[in-house]
Amino acid sequence: MRVWLKALLLIASVQAIVSLPAAAEVMLDGKLTQGSLVRGQAPAGAKVFFNGQPVKVAKSGQFVIGIGRDAALQHQLTIIASDGSRQQLPLTFSRREYDIQRITGVAQKYVTPPAEVTERIQNDQRKVAAVRTTLSDKMAIFADPLLPAQGRISGVYGSQRIFNGEPRNPHYGLDIAAPVGAPVLAPWDGEVLLAEDLYYSGLTLIIDHGMGVTSTLMHLHRLDVTVGQLIRQGEKVAEVGATGRVTGPHLDWRINWLQERLDPQLLLSEP
Numbered sequence: 001m002r003v004w005l006k007a008l009l010l011i012a013s014v015q016a017i018v019s020l021p022a023a024a025e026v027m028l029d030g031k032l033t034q035g036s037l038v039r040g041q042a043p044a045g046a047k048v049f050f051n052g053q054p055v056k057v058a059k060s061g062q063f064v065i066g067i068g069r070d071a072a073l074q075h076q077l078t079i080i081a082s083d084g085s086r087q088q089l090p091l092t093f094s095r096r097e098y099d100i101q102r103i104t105g106v107a108q109k110y111v112t113p114p115a116e117v118t119e120r121i122q123n124d125q126r127k128v129a130a131v132r133t134t135l136s137d138k139m140a141i142f143a144d145p146l147l148p149a150q151g152r153i154s155g156v157y158g159s160q161r162i163f164n165g166e167p168r169n170p171h172y173g174l175d176i177a178a179p180v181g182a183p184v185l186a187p188w189d190g191e192v193l194l195a196e197d198l199y200y201s202g203l204t205l206i207i208d209h210g211m212g213v214t215s216t217l218m219h220l221h222r223l224d225v226t227v228g229q230l231i232r233q234g235e236k237v238a239e240v241g242a243t244g245r246v247t248g249p250h251l252d253w254r255i256n257w258l259q260e261r262l263d264p265q266l267l268l269s270e271p
């Protein structure tokens, strides 16, 4: 279900439509909760600031914001219309509870990597962070996503990971269990920014969907696309695999808004 909401209200999720007195109309589409990507519509020609930082706005007035897993709950959206009038919209997001996931049987080189791969891991992280600075004019992100693989959901966003008894970083993706070789489809139209083998995430694709939003598809068996390639939503881009830090074959799908790690599941249509 998709409902457009006027943004002046302090509402934790998109469940209502409310009228506002005359002011530049701003609408937000998405749940106001931690880990959420929120798509917005401001008047054409408006400037948008999120917590005082300028946000990329399309000619149409569409924009994207998002907050991370553990982000503060109070945020400020500022809209400056083309006539110079300014609107301050305080946004209150809701706090989420995250699961603890205990995973055993992970190869120890992925729990505590040997010193000789430290440089490789840092290099991987630099490359990933660099491509996630991409801020293109593509508008694919304003469409509904397509689930990139079929299978049981075997891991969710935000869960605290304990590998072989040792606490590690939280999980930031949506895991879909599927056999090696199962097709991986592009969740939206996009352009391939990265297509290579990384230490933790194995064979990895990062795809730009526009406005700073990227998908990362991890642990792949093979890649069907190369860097710079333009792809269509639903196109087969790879095959499910079990490469990198995994205990079995699955697709790990991540969504970023620039460096913010967001929850793909919040964008999928409710049943």
Ligand SMILES: [Zn+2]
Pocket (backbone or CB within 6 Å): 155, 171, 173, 174, 175, 251, 252
């Ligand atoms: Zn995962």
